[in-house]
Amino acid sequence: MNPFCYRRAESVEAAAAFLGEADEASLLAGGQTLLPTMKQGLAAPDMLVDLAGISALKKIRIEPDAIIVGAMCTHAQVAGAEAVRRHVPGLAALAGEIGDAQVRNRGTLGGSIANNDPAADYPAACAGLGATVLTDRREIGADAFFLGLFETALEEGEIITGVRFPLQRRSAYLKFRNPASRFAIVGVFVAGVPGSVRVAITGAGRDGVFRWSAAEEALNERFHPEALERLALPLDDMLDDIHASGEYRAHLAKVLAGDAVAEISGVA
Ligand SMILES: Cc1cc2nc3c(=O)[nH]c(=O)nc-3n(C[C@H](O)[C@H](O)[C@H](O)COP(=O)(O)OP(=O)(O)OC[C@H]3O[C@@H](n4cnc5c(N)ncnc54)[C@H](O)[C@@H]3O)c2cc1C
Structure with a gap:
């Protein structure tokens, strides 16, 4: 070094x-x-x-329609926070699924999204909830923040201070993990009510996290796992590597999206 x-x-x-x-x-x-x-x-x-000495970045704050998670909040802190579990259950579930206990106790929200690993979990929550990334200079909507593999809209020297997540009880995250690293082979975040459903997928896309707009349209019409049956993700956009083929990832994404919808809506 x-x-x-x-x-x-x-x-x-x-x-x-x-x-x-x-x-x-x-x-x-x-x-x-x-x-x-x-x-x-x-x-x-x-x-x-x-950044470890900046206590302001380690706080979780509730607002009337959003929860603000500081950039230095660890994954364990987010997974265990009562406010997150109650108001955005999908976010708490996602944080609790990251890595192992050591990683969850050291890894942070800000570090994860600044890094933007294509198999990281948090980008799916940000895109799936329509979150806003807060920095020392500006606010950036999630759809404009994640630009590609390990690429974000952050400028040189820009510091993430936190993320504003809209409150959304109807949210769920399901992932099929790589058994060695525990990163997502595929992770699917679903949130919202018919009319405003968002579906974000991590681990599967060639360019990192993406929203599955065809699934969002179908679920806006009918929020039921069956609404996804006739859909297929374009294989050209899928990551294809030693861990899984693009075809496998596309299939898995559809299955997990259906399971997340079932979890939210209580369909058996
Ligand atoms: C064994 C292992 C398993 C893992 N499994 C998973 C998993 O299952 N799912 C998953 O999503 N992740 C996983 N991770 C990633 C982990 O959860 C961390 O989120 C990630 O490694 C970033 O680490 P960090 O927060 O310590 O940031 P650091 O490593 O300290 O920083 C990462 C990058 O972000 C920049 N940065 C940090 N904070 C800020 C900020 N506030 N503003 C701007 N830039 C900033 C740094 O300069 C650096 O470039 C795993 C990691 C390991 C080692």
Whole structure:
């Protein structure tokens, strides 16, 4: 690992100022992705700006129609928060399915969405709920935030401060996990009532998370697993790798979407 300078910020403003001091600084959240990448020599920042000392980023706050989760909230914190479990059950379920206990205790919401791994879970919740990413500079809708594999709309030095998730009791997340890494082979987030249904899929798309608009239209007409029966995801858009073929992923996505609809609507 290359030598680097370490700075621990006590506020978002201080973190932004530290970032400006180095040629190639990186923000450090839980280090779950960044540190292994540095150890492998795939990243060599000359400064790490640690966000762990910023208590404002570790809070979960309820508003009348939304819940705001701070960027430094761990997956375990989100999975266990009573407010999240009650108001957005799909989000709590998703956070509780990430990795193993160690990963859930170190990994953060901000680190996960900034990284935008194509098999990560949180991008599905953001896209599936129509969430808004909050940064130290602006607000970015989820549909405009995730741009492609490991690519986001974040600008150089922009700091995610949190995500605003609309309250949605009718939400569910189902994933078929890679048994080794526990990342999603396919993960499907379904949310909403007929007329405003959203379906987001992670793990399966060549370009990362995407919304399945044909399923949304069908479920807006009739919120029932049978509404998906005649649909098929285009194979050209599917990821095809050593873990699963595109055809398998497309089939799995449809099955999981139907199961999520059944879970929300209580259909056996
Ligand atoms: C063994 C293992 C299993 C895993 N399984 C899963 C899984 O099943 N599902 C899943 O979704 N994920 C999984 N992960 C990923 C994990 O949950 C973390 O979310 C992810 O690794 C990011 O880690 P982190 O939050 O510690 O961020 P870091 O590693 O500290 O940072 C990641 C990147 O985000 C940037 N960053 C961090 N915070 C911010 C911020 N506030 N603003 C802007 N940029 C920021 C950093 O500069 C860095 O580039 C797994 C990871 C491991 C190691």
